[in-house]
Amino acid sequence: MKSGHLLVCTLSLTLIVGIGCGKSSNSKPKLALESINQVVGHDDSMRAMFKLSNARNLSNGLFVAIRNRINQVPFPVTDSVGLDTFPVQIPNFNGSATGELRFALPSQGFLSESGNLHMNDTLIYKFYAITTNNDTSNTITSPQIVILNP
Known part of the structure; x- marks a missing residue:
């Protein structure tokens, strides 16, 4: 009888925790990528729109935004143009x-190479x-x- 009682308590606790976790995960914010330009000219900007x-x-x-360069020929270690992690404060939009x-990030100073390598840059962002x-x-x-570099 005690083992049956323990089983019922365990199942009840699991159900309560499952409902609690489900409820909190539903209240988390959600991003959806609506659009992003996949080719960025040397004097242009990467622009992304999110819902x-x-x-x-x-x-x-x-x-x-976290940048990951995936070039076949890696940039030199000394090339440090832009940030790999780019945090931006979200304005107050009254709840x-x-x-x-x-x-948006401009290619000059944030996306493109800093040296005169004249290589295109391929990125994936998270x-x-x-x-x-x-x-x-x-x-x-x-x-x-x-990112097209001349």
């Missing part, structure tokens, strides 16, 4: 649950958002983005 949902707690949070977020309570949204991985 936000479940975003009530994203006001004053952070939007994060709205949905919205759009536009993110994007996510963090609320002021440190809840993290889903992570979006961009398609390959080619």
Whole structure:
């Protein structure tokens, strides 16, 4: 009888934890990539548009973009143009649950090579958002983005 009671308690606890986890994961913010330009000219910018949902707690949070270069010929270690992790504070949008977020980085100073290598740069970005309570949204991985260097 005690083992039956233990089984019922364990199943009840699992059900409660499952419901609690399900509820909190539903309240996490969600990003959806609406558009991104995959070829960026030397004097142009990468522009990405995101849809936000479940975003009530994203006001004053952070939007994060992480760059990963995937060139076949790697850039020299001394080339450090731009940041690999780019955090941007999200403005206060008065607790709205949905919205759009536009993110842009110019190729000069953020995306392209700093030397005179005259190589195109191929990047993949990962994007996510963090609320002021440190809840993290889903992570979006961009398609390959080619930066054209003259």
